[in-house]
Amino acid sequence: MEAHNFTNPFFSETAFYNRIVLGALLPDQAWRPLPHFFQTWLRNYIGGTLLYFISGFLWCFYIYYWKKNVYLPKDAIPSNKAMLLQIYVAMKAMPWYCALPSVSEHMIENGWTKCFSKISDMGWFGYVAYLMVYLVFVEFGIYWMHRLLHDIKPLYKYLHATHHIYNKQNTLSPFAGLAFHPLDGILQAIPHVIALFFVPAHFTTHVVLLFCEGVWTANIHDCIHGNLWPVMGAGYHTIHHTTYRHNYGHYTIWMDWMFNTLRDPVDDDVKKM
Numbered sequence: 029m030e031a032h033n034f035t036n037p038f039f040s041e042t043a044f045y046n047r048i049v050l051g052a053l054l055p056d057q058a059w060r061p062l063p064h065f066f067q068t069w070l071r072n073y074i075g076g077t078l079l080y081f082i083s084g085f086l087w088c089f090y091i092y093y094w095k096k097n098v099y100l101p102k103d104a105i106p107s108n109k110a111m112l113l114q115i116y117v118a119m120k121a122m123p124w125y126c127a128l129p130s131v132s133e134h135m136i137e138n139g140w141t142k143c144f145s146k147i148s149d150m151g152w153f154g155y156v157a158y159l160m161v162y163l164v165f166v167e168f169g170i171y172w173m174h175r176l177l178h179d180i181k182p183l184y185k186y187l188h189a190t191h192h193i194y195n196k197q198n199t200l201s202p203f204a205g206l207a208f209h210p211l212d213g214i215l216q217a218i219p220h221v222i223a224l225f226f227v228p229a230h231f232t233t234h235v236v237l238l239f240c241e242g243v244w245t246a247n248i249h250d251c252i253h254g255n256l257w258p259v260m261g262a263g264y265h266t267i268h269h270t271t272y273r274h275n276y277g278h279y280t281i282w283m284d285w286m287f288n289t290l291r292d293p294v295d296d297d298v299k300k301m
């Protein structure tokens with residue numbers, strides 16, 4: 029470790045995260061000798077895996093067991109086999125997914141991005157204003173990344189089709205949230221990293237937002253329509269999995285509405301009746 033690293037606030041912060049996660053879960057000699065980059069990767073890997081299983085299990089327990097028949101009819105509950113397959117696909121991809129935040133943290137530590145370390149560096153007004161710009165950038169970026177993964181046929185065939193084998197209610201579960209081809213998962217998250225080169229982003233907030241993606245993606249695969257405008261919840265995403273041509277969007281329905289690919293779950297139910 030070089031001396032100047034101690035004065036680098038980004039480095040201190042990532043080293044702190046590494047100490048907290050790895051220090052709590054692994055014996056010192058298993059991670060301390062690793063170079064900082066690999067410590068970061070290992071922390072992201074362990075953190076990502078824990079987040080995936082904890083949010084997935086809690087969510088499944090709540091909707092399939094505790095609130096059985098409340099949110100979903102019995103025939104919409106996926107089999108254990110379907111969920112295990114999703115877990116298998118997600119676990120195969122997880123080491124690769126974790127390369128993205130590890131590389132992005134490396135770029136941030138080296139000062140290659142527009143990230144800032146303390147909210148006071150920017151002031152509250154600047155912080156909130158830039159956060160808004162960042163979020164709009166991500167909404168736009170993820171919408172188009174996802175849409176191009178459908179529109180460019182080889183990308184669909186070799187990457188995104190892996191995620192779309194789950195095309196019925198009873199094959200979708202919160203565990204499908206990270207069941208992607210590794211490169212597909214990385215591409216869909218990459219707007220968060222590209223944004224850092226254009227928008228001044230608060231580093232800790234950026235980390236929290238990446239974390240939220242993990243929770244969100246589990247949530248939109250549970251097939252329960254929340255009906256909370258303008259949130260693009262599971263009701264919308266289930267339609268995406270059945271028509272393949274609608275609702276490419278991320279947190280909100282904004283981009284699909286703007287680019288004419290929105291299909292509302294409530295309208296759909298009315299049509300069925």
Ligand SMILES: [Zn+2]
Nearest residue numbers: 174178188268
């Ligand atoms: Zn898709």
Ligand SMILES: [Zn+2]
Nearest residue numbers: 191249265269
């Ligand atoms: Zn999906």
